Amino acid sequence: MSGINDFAFKIGTVNGTGSASANALLMQAIFRMGIPVTGKNIFPSNIQGLPTWYEIRVSRDGYTARPSAVDLVVALNPSTYAKDVATVRPGGYLLYDSTWPLDPDLVREGITILGIPFGQLCVDAFEGDRDRTLLRNIAYAGSLAALLGIDMEIVGGMLTEKYGKKPKLMASNQKAIQLGYGYAMEHFACPLPFHLAKMDATADSILIDGNTASALGCVFAGATVGAWYPITPATALMEAFKGFCEKYRVDPETGMHNYAILQAEDEIAAAGIVIGAGWAGARSFTNTSGPGISLMQEFIGLAYYTDIPAVFFDVQRCGPATGMPTRTQQADLMTLAYASHGDTKHIVLFPADPHEAFGMAVESFDLAERFQTPVFVASDLDIGMNDWMVKRLTWDDRYRPDRGKVLDAAALEALPRFSRYADVDGDGIAARTLPGVSPKGAYFVRGSGHDKHAAYTEDSDAYLEVVDRLKRKFAHAATMVPAPAIHSHGPADVGLVTIGGCDAAVREAADILRAQGIAADVMRIRAFPFGEAVREFIAGHERVFVIEQNRDAQLRSLLTIELSVDPNTLTSILDYGGMPLTAKVVVDAVSAHLAGVTA
């Protein structure tokens, strides 16, 4: 139940009206009070005029999943009044702009309705439509500071950080904050029963989104070539990479860049650029989402068949087709695992949050070069675009890139003959050369049938030698990719298997289930191909639930295909409406299933 440092609230506004900075201010202020907090931005796929919400969850226990219910709604968008008022939990609160008469849609038994004339206050206090609209957001942030007990000193400090060098903006923002804060303090019993109290639980944490963290990973991994085509929700990744490169990779004296970012004409070209750069020896990557992955498939198959390293960040969104570009899903799993025509299989990494997105970004380049193959990092909109509270990112300066088997001129000289695709070590990985290094290392990359010397062939045996080696290489990768993360509190009959950003909700659900007397272990799959630990976890539990965010149980399918698990032993919990998963969905499904089994 809600209480001190344990509640959730959301703000319903119209996109394009400038509420983002107010929401970020609220979230950051709570974080700086030392209280664990998470924010989910639920926004439409357009520029302005449609409904948007920002959900903030405060959790003294550190839960970061989307809240199952909200205690307070700030309803500032008349077109969603009916929907917004319905989401308040019984006994909760609703705050609306009382400049206008109470809309009948906002009336509901069992909740407390608070009105503040934000519009009128801003009209009285500020000049011009723009200021009046923008500062209304700061005013509601001020009123929430009063209602929820946000430390105004912290808020003041943040305004100084942001507007310290812009006195006019500083003054108007301070005034707007005080408008909302003062009105609430004067008219309501502040703070509300659920509110904030300073803690010390965020000192070692940061607020960051997954796209930014992934971009940082690319910088630290030593990626030099990025190619992309703008697409929601992946765009911010390359933009962040560009920003970091401008900070860290530009020679201050000459202005020269030791990176190349190419905005391609489409996703196909982006994939081609990345593959060309990978062939030439650069760590290269692209960022895209489902429609882009669809377009890149031919190139992905080429890179797979010709042993070229390349990294693809897929920030998944709702499909199929254009789908819902600003909603989250995990529906590209099958596509990534087997992208392109013919027999193909790919390494896929599944970060659960921005912290892991940073680490996996680095690891993806190592795996791509070690195995000389495309590697996918399957993030999603929730991880990529939302603000997560995670442990601060750290770096081990001893790290050096794993470039895999690359023969230099001396090594080539020592060879009687260089054969590009010969499996000398029996691990499926053939040594490569980089163009321009030595005459002896020259070979031909061809997507057509080739033998182990890279020569054209239509001979069955020579072809089989190559494709069977690729299969061995993939099997070898299963021992090198990240192992699943397993959380257990002791022997349990129930196993919860999940992936990616579902982790937070599933682990919270396991805690709730345990409190209800149901012991459940959690295994989060972190990579494809699946290692032995995945098989063992499934075999070690009597009832296994597979929780994922797509309609067709793609993870469950992959598990049954790749591990020959009996599909009937895996019960699916599927949540694919586009919103981040909540613990309640998992708890309800598991409880209902177990009750059914018992009955």
Next chain:
Amino acid sequence: MTSIAKPPVRHPSSRTNGRGLALRDYEGAMSTLCAGCGHDSVTAALVQAAWELELEPHRVGKMSGIGCSSKTTAYFMKQSHGFNSVHGRMPSVTSGAAAANRSLTYIGISGDGDSLSIGFGQLSHAIRRNVDMLYVIENNGVYGLTKGQFSASADIGSLSKKGEANEQAPIDPVLLALTLGATFVARSFSGDKKQLVPILKAGLAHNGLALVDVISPCVSFNDHEGSTKSYSFTRDHEVEVVQTDFVPLQREITVPETDAHVRVVQMHDGSKVRLRATQADYDPTNRESAYAYVRDCQLRHELATGLLFVDEGGRSMHEMLRTVEKPLIDVPYEELCPGSAALDALMRRFR
């Protein structure tokens, strides 16, 4: 792609260039294109140009897409790194390779099918990007590998092997390149080695993308209605003993030696191409007049040949990207990674 190794022997008296390499050292695998294919003449010109420029073979990236033209990369400079990518996408692969390692020489070989249909976008954007590469289009107006469909460069009224007349206007890669701001635009004829070799050399030396459209006749799809050597005629009159295919052996077409500015060349199917070499007073540094000249020639059913436009002051991809002089693949990791202290400092931004 398809390739047969040539025996590694050369005449002891064959001339060598400054690197001590003979012309033969710049050759590749045995061509499996049809005998007489114009593309093989382009290959020979590329061999000659590379030999004369004394390129280090292993410092050359031979890039191509898919199609008869894209096989060419296998037939020259066997000690170079070759890359047959996917249909129409050679420009993006080359862009990436050039971004990663700017110290190599990139030769992209494409065709009218590869570049003017599926690859039209990539060609256009490679021109806009001004990738440092030689971009050769072996232009024959027809899809050879799939046996005779019109390509986007086919002239209005030209007949397919089935006798159908092409009704759509052609895309002229030279006019396209001039329009898009290409910094080096040339056209030649596969059989005019005298003109083609210097153009290829100039293109290889150019800073930026050098587009060379080479009219390159296809020998195999001349079986129009009325021909007794056509596929349909053969089918109607044959008694099939075993299922087979037939590729007529033809002689390579070369341009007649003449002082005239307009040279008429008869193609394998009997059609004639009129090539107009640029004249002494032609100004290849003026984009507008170059465009007008090429367009005028086109209206007269002539193909303007020679170096049609060059702008040595244009900014190449690397200049626009402001990339360091050193190839990116040679920048030490230590210079690429900001390190833990920088990350620790950065973390304050996220609090």
